[in-house]
Amino acid sequence: MPAVQETIDQVRQIDVDQYKYGFETKIEMDKAPKGLNEDIIRLISSKKNEPEWMLEWRLQAYRRWLTMEEPSWARVRYPKIDFNDIHYYAAPKSMSGPKSLDEVDPELLKVYEKLGIPLREQEILAGVEKSKIAVDAVFDSVSVVTTFKEELKKAGVIFMSISEAMREHPDLVRKYLGTVVPQSDNFYATLNSAVFTDGSFVYVPKGVRCPMELSTYFRINEKNTGQFERTLIIADEGAYVSYLEGCTAPQRDENQLHAAVVELIALDDAEIKYSTVQNWYPGDKHGKGGVYNFVTKRGDCRGKNSKISWTQVETGSAITWKYPSCILRGDGSRGEFYSIAVSNGHQQVDSGTKMIHLGKNTSSRIISKGIAAGVSDNTYRGQVSAHRKAENARNFTQCDSLLIGDKCGAHTVPYIEAKNSTAQFEHEATTSKISEDQLFYCLQRGIPEEAAIALIVNGFVKEVIQELPMEFAVEAQKLIGISLEGSVG
Amino acid sequence: MNMQQAIKMTAAETALVDAYGAQIGDLPGDGAVLSLRDTLVHELRTAGLPTRRIESWHYTDLRTLLRDVPAADPSAFADRVEAIVPGSSVLSVRNGQADLKSVPEGIKARSYTDSLVDGSAAAGLAILGADDAIGRINGGLVRGGLEIAIAEGAEFAAPIEIQVVQSHGQAHTRFPVSFGAGSKATVIERHVSTSAEASFVSTVSDVTLGEGADVIWIVVQQQGPADTHLGQIRFDLAKDAKLHIFVINAGGKLVRQELHGRASGEGADLTLRGINLLGGESHTDVTFTLTHAVPHTTSSEIIRNVIFDRARGVFQGKILVAKDAQKTDAKMACNTLLLSDEADMSAKPELEIFADDVQCGHGATVADIDHTQLFYMLARGIPEKKARAMLVNAFVAEIVEELEDDEALVEALEGVISAWLEKHA
Numbered sequence: 001m002p003a004v005q006e007t008i009d010q011v012r013q014i015d016v017d018q019y020k021y022g023f024e025t026k027i028e029m030d031k032a033p034k035g036l037n038e039d040i041i042r043l044i045s046s047k048k049n050e051p052e053w054m055l056e057w058r059l060q061a062y063r064r065w066l067t068m069e070e071p072s073w074a075r076v077r078y079p080k081i082d083f084n085d086i087h088y089y090a091a092p093k094s095m096s097g098p099k100s101l102d103e104v105d106p107e108l109l110k111v112y113e114k115l116g117i118p119l120r121e122q123e124i125l126a127g128v129e130k131s132k133i134a135v136d137a138v139f140d141s142v143s144v145v146t147t148f149k150e151e152l153k154k155a156g157v158i159f160m161s162i163s164e165a166m167r168e169h170p171d172l173v174r175k176y177l178g179t180v181v182p183q184s185d186n187f188y189a190t191l192n193s194a195v196f197t198d199g200s201f202v203y204v205p206k207g208v209r210c211p212m213e214l215s216t217y218f219r220i221n222e223k224n225t226g227q228f229e230r231t232l233i234i235a236d237e238g239a240y241v242s243y244l245e246g247c248t249a250p251q252r253d254e255n256q257l258h259a260a261v262v263e264l265i266a267l268d269d270a271e272i273k274y275s276t277v278q279n280w281y282p283g284d285k286h287g288k289g290g291v292y293n294f295v296t297k298r299g300d301c302r303g304k305n306s307k308i309s310w311t312q313v314e315t316g317s318a319i320t321w322k323y324p325s326c327i328l329r330g331d332g333s334r335g336e337f338y339s340i341a342v343s344n345g346h347q348q349v350d351s352g353t354k355m356i357h358l359g360k361n362t363s364s365r366i367i368s369k370g371i372a373a374g375v376s377d378n379t380y381r382g383q384v385s386a387h388r389k390a391e392n393a394r395n396f397t398q399c400d401s402l403l404i405g406d407k408c409g410a411h412t413v414p415y416i417e418a419k420n421s422t423a424q425f426e427h428e429a430t431t432s433k434i435s436e437d438q439l440f441y442c443l444q445r446g447i448p449e450e451a452a453i454a455l456i457v458n459g460f461v462k463e464v465i466q467e468l469p470m471e472f473a474v475e476a477q478k479l480i481g482i483s484l485e486g487s488v489g
Numbered sequence: 490m491n492m493q494q495a496i497k498m499t500a501a502e503t504a505l506v507d508a509y510g511a512q513i514g515d516l517p518g519d520g521a522v523l524s525l526r527d528t529l530v531h532e533l534r535t536a537g538l539p540t541r542r543i544e545s546w547h548y549t550d551l552r553t554l555l556r557d558v559p560a561a562d563p564s565a566f567a568d569r570v571e572a573i574v575p576g577s578s579v580l581s582v583r584n585g586q587a588d589l590k591s592v593p594e595g596i597k598a599r600s601y602t603d604s605l606v607d608g609s610a611a612a613g614l615a616i617l618g619a620d621d622a623i624g625r626i627n628g629g630l631v632r633g634g635l636e637i638a639i640a641e642g643a644e645f646a647a648p649i650e651i652q653v654v655q656s657h658g659q660a661h662t663r664f665p666v667s668f669g670a671g672s673k674a675t676v677i678e679r680h681v682s683t684s685a686e687a688s689f690v691s692t693v694s695d696v697t698l699g700e701g702a703d704v705i706w707i708v709v710q711q712q713g714p715a716d717t718h719l720g721q722i723r724f725d726l727a728k729d730a731k732l733h734i735f736v737i738n739a740g741g742k743l744v745r746q747e748l749h750g751r752a753s754g755e756g757a758d759l760t761l762r763g764i765n766l767l768g769g770e771s772h773t774d775v776t777f778t779l780t781h782a783v784p785h786t787t788s789s790e791i792i793r794n795v796i797f798d799r800a801r802g803v804f805q806g807k808i809l810v811a812k813d814a815q816k817t818d819a820k821m822a823c824n825t826l827l828l829s830d831e832a833d834m835s836a837k838p839e840l841e842i843f844a845d846d847v848q849c850g851h852g853a854t855v856a857d858i859d860h861t862q863l864f865y866m867l868a869r870g871i872p873e874k875k876a877r878a879m880l881v882n883a884f885v886a887e888i889v890e891e892l893e894d895d896e897a898l899v900e901a902l903e904g905v906i907s908a909w910l911e912k913h914a
Binding site for chain 1: 815827829839842855857
């Protein structure tokens with residue numbers, strides 16, 4: 001069925017021309033010269049005061065990267081990226097590493113105020129309705145400030161920028177870095193391994209339930225810079241953590257590159273919940289500018305009965321190339337993926353997930369909703385596989401897409417691979433998610449059809465929205481506010 | 490990507506190129522056909538057989554899976570066998586030579602060899618899909634087949650059976666078949682092997698339906714346990730044409746059955762039903778693409794796979810809805826019973842959609858026999874082996890029954906299925 005008017009209006013509201021976070025901040029920056037070579041990597045490493053092994057690791061990745069080819073299998077088209085025309089390091093001059101809030105340049109704080117990101121602990125505490133969220137604010141290549149560090153420390157939780165962690169907890173970083181997304185994983189992940197500048201590090205010790213939501217807010221500001229952050233989250237036995245990620249960038253005519261790597265590790269009985277509201281600048285309505293978002297996100301359910309859940313709301317970026325995945329290694333582990341991807345204007349989205357069932361009695365669930373409008377292309381690409389020994393692997397996948405207008409495209413490319421007869425895989429992408437029964441029920445009670453559809457569909461989107469932590473759910477709902485009637489499978 | 494540098498040829502690639510070399514003076518064709526053959530074989534030689542790096546061959550790495558190719562042997566062809574549905578008109582191809590003894594009224598049939606010789610086949614041979622290894626192998630080596638034209642408005646009391654029977658060696662056939670406007674027919678394309686010796690078969694059917702034609706096209710593939718079968722069906726549907734394709738794969742060691750089609754006229758309707766029975770160490774791949782090119786077309790696909798032993802099943806299905814092809818209604822399902830822990834199944838049901846007012850959906854399931862169903866039967870005193878056989882049979886028989894208008898046909902197809910299940914289950 002065609003999209004209802006309400007949906008069309010709501011999508012228009014989040015059209016590319018309505019990008020609210022496109023302002024630019026003039027801050028004196030300390031930049032590495034453009035280009036990529038071993039000297040730049042040495043420079044990044046020394047700026048970060050990194051240990052020697054880290055520099056070696058980066059150089060190894062860089063040499064590997066030189067031999068790799070840019071992948072071309074995704075359904076995205078873009079002009080060739082000149083990797084030597086990018087600044088790989090840019091930090092506000094006033095920053096030489098994260099400090100206490102009082103020392104941070106007020107200009108920078110204003111940026112976050114404008115973005116609505118609470119950084120002042122007192123203010124957050126004073127606020128009545130707002131619950132506590134610890135924030136790591138990353139501005140171009142550096143972490144500006146991390147809030148609530150002390151309080152988290154009391155609970156034993158380590159939450160800091162990854163460069164800081166490398167200095168303060170080198171053993172932990174060394175033990176886990178690159179164990180989920182190896183250096184040689186793919187073109188962009190390898191590039192990231194060589195040049196990543198900052199990102200967040202989280203370690204939740206045994207049996208600890210992290211007392212508050214953790215969050216990182218990424219902002220690309222400087223012209224011609226790439227942002228390469230690396231996030232590493234470890235939940236030790238029986239631990240629980242919920243982590244949120246947000247991102248924005250100024251409106252610029254040229255494209256900016258963002259190639260992040262996120263690694264999650266859940267040990268026995270641990271649970272990690274990772275939520276993203278991705279709102280990078282998508283380019284203008286003629287397809288000019290916007291962020292190229294090439295991200296490798298992967299979670300490793302390493303322990304028994306561990307659980308990793310990805311929730312993403314994707315509205316930004318000119319190009320999204322992103323497949324948050326779960327390796328279900330531990331027996332009884334569980335992976336979840338909930339996604340809403342909205343594309344408009346000239347945006348191109350190729351996103352999805354991988355659920356790799358290796359252990360026994362593992363289960364996974366994929367719920368993906370794609371909405372394409374304008375002249376955009378929206379692709380779901382997902383893989384579900386059961387290894388020979390993955391007894392009783394169970395997967396349920398549902399992916400629906402909706403097209404608004406006749407110039408956009410929606411595509412579904414699922415790969416289903418079962419090597420075990422006890423595996424039970426179900427993949428469905430049904431035509432209309434609105435059951436006739438439900439619709440009839442509403443109509444019979446005098447609710448007009450359009451309102452009935454909106455009602456049912458809103459309840460349906462909640463499946464994904466409700467997976468988000470409350471604070472984010474509100475933001476996401478505002479961002480999307482779309483009724484999905486799932487007209488295309 | 491341009492990968493023209495010479496590759497190291499595998500034994501199978503060498504055998505195919507050599508087969509061409511050995512027959513070069515003997516293969517039928519005029520100048521245009523012969524030079525086309527040369528190009529196709531040259532492309533095969535330089536690019537090699539497709540590997541898993543080529544997306545459409547991802548699960549069937551032909552270069553690795555095709556270990557050897559038996560030599561061509563003109564004496565390998567067997568006599569025609571009994572028609573699968575009694576009373577059918579049988580047209581057969583033997584060692585490239587068409588047997589046109591029983592051509593029913595309303596059909597114009599001629600040997601495809603003649604079309605190669607007079608060059609009229611050149612245009613069809615030149616049509617290749619993307620990464621079309623089957624089109625290349627077949628185009629290079631094809632010796633014969635049948636060119637069939639069904640008259641406008643023709644109707645037939647009995648099915649038309651196209652038979653390719655052989656005991657070993659190679660067979661490369663082509664069947665351009667056009668159905669006139671308003672015609673109505675059932676065609677059975679049958680590939681049978683009479684011995685356990687290895688044979689290598691490539692076959693391309695090019696099926697075009699005129700306005701309002703109503704056709705049932707059945708493929709019964711009963712190759713031997715050591716055989717390689719590379720089949721391709723291309724189809725094009727004009728306005729209001731209705732095509733029901735039914736494929737049964739009940740044989741072969743390495744099977745790739747491609748179906749590529751296009752709904753070109755409004756009101757066109759395609760139904761695809763596939764039953765793949767896999768056992769032993771066989772590998773069966775069904776790859777399907779359909780383009781809904783104009784508004785108001787419909788399609789429905791159901792593939793059922795039953796996989797025993799160490800067999801590997803593959804289904805790739807892609808429905809493409811072109812821009813402006815509004816009101817398309819397309820449904821695709823692939824259901825698999827995986828009956829052994831050493832078996833495996835890979836499915837990739839794709840949708841590629843550029844129109845907004847459409848109804849498209851797909852579903853895929855992979856599972857073992859439902860234990861509650863099995864328990865129900867065991868509780869009623871049915872022995873486990875029998876209960877399993879009944880459930881497997883029910884799983885596939887369901888879609889055969891859709892052909893209920895032709896009882897003899899349903900019976901014949903059920904016979905193929907139960908014969909296979911008796912042997913393997």
